[in-house]
Amino acid sequence: MMLNVKKLHPLFVGEASGVDLGRPIDASTRDAINNAMDEYAVLVFRNQPLSQTQQVELAKAFGPLDIGLKRLKKQPDRMEHAELADISNVGEKGEAVGRDHRKLVSNIANQLWHSDSSFQKPPARYSMLAAVQVPTKGGDTEYVDLRAAYDALPDDTKAEIEGLEAEHYALHSRFMLGDTDYTEEQKNALPPVYWPLVRTHPGSKRKILFVGIHARAIKGWTSAEGRMLLMDLLEHATQPKFVYAHKWQPDDLVIWDNRCTLHRGRRFDVSQVRELRRATTLDVEEADLAPA
Numbered sequence: 001m002m003l004n005v006k007k008l009h010p011l012f013v014g015e016a017s018g019v020d021l022g023r024p025i026d027a028s029t030r031d032a033i034n035n036a037m038d039e040y041a042v043l044v045f046r047n048q049p050l051s052q053t054q055q056v057e058l059a060k061a062f063g064p065l066d067i068g069l070k071r072l073k074k075q076p077d078r079m080e081h082a083e084l085a086d087i088s089n090v091g092e093k094g095e096a097v098g099r100d101h102r103k104l105v106s107n108i109a110n111q112l113w114h115s116d117s118s119f120q121k122p123p124a125r126y127s128m129l130a131a132v133q134v135p136t137k138g139g140d141t142e143y144v145d146l147r148a149a150y151d152a153l154p155d156d157t158k159a160e161i162e163g164l165e166a167e168h169y170a171l172h173s174r175f176m177l178g179d180t181d182y183t184e185e186q187k188n189a190l191p192p193v194y195w196p197l198v199r200t201h202p203g204s205k206r207k208i209l210f211v212g213i214h215a216r217a218i219k220g221w222t223s224a225e226g227r228m229l230l231m232d233l234l235e236h237a238t239q240p241k242f243v244y245a246h247k248w249q250p251d252d253l254v255i256w257d258n259r260c261t262l263h264r265g266r267r268f269d270v271s272q273v274r275e276l277r278r279a280t281t282l283d284v285e286e287a288d289l290a291p292a
């Protein structure tokens, strides 16, 4: 099979075709997708109806899988596989859950700009989000390219932030939304991690501005000054000229590289069902996992 890619935004994002993602992925197809990911950072595949098992198998072809915040066991799980995240407002009976349901609060946190699992080590590499059911309007997912964001920084800002480290914490985005109902055990289950603000994207060797809502402090700075710098940088990285908005259709599968992009869901009418499923690979090299 032949992977074809059509660019959808001046800076990044491609619509990919020519591959049936429901079938086992051979090495050459995997390499072609990895190479396209290194260039485009986000790949949109249309008309790929995947079962939950097919989606997990597809993701496994690209690395070991992440279970993210599922380890906090905040809510019962509808998925057939622990490796799938239920990005939906759907209850046990397939209905749209009520406005005060826990699940909605958690999914609303996805509407803040972030890189999946940047609050843990290893973080996420690829997220693969499949659309099952989408609302009639709203609910887009937006992306920005952190390589383009870095390139566009003024030189003095580049110099200022070189060498700085940001603290990323899993529940910061939840706390910001007033969702503070966590036990001490849950709060401590995912201790903060530190990432340099300026990193190099391994696939393209380009520098990135690694910000996002999980970043809550700058190491060695006061909370106030650090948080303002992070807010300024996030505002810079998410200017409209950097944003690609994906309008979902059922059976879309979108893959993005969390090492060089941020994303957010957009608001929608929560009385309608929005049902997506995500599988996520961990950012580790196969060599790191081989038995010693």
Ligand SMILES: [Fe+2]
Pocket (backbone or CB within 6 Å): 110, 114, 115, 116, 263
């Ligand atoms: Fe996300």
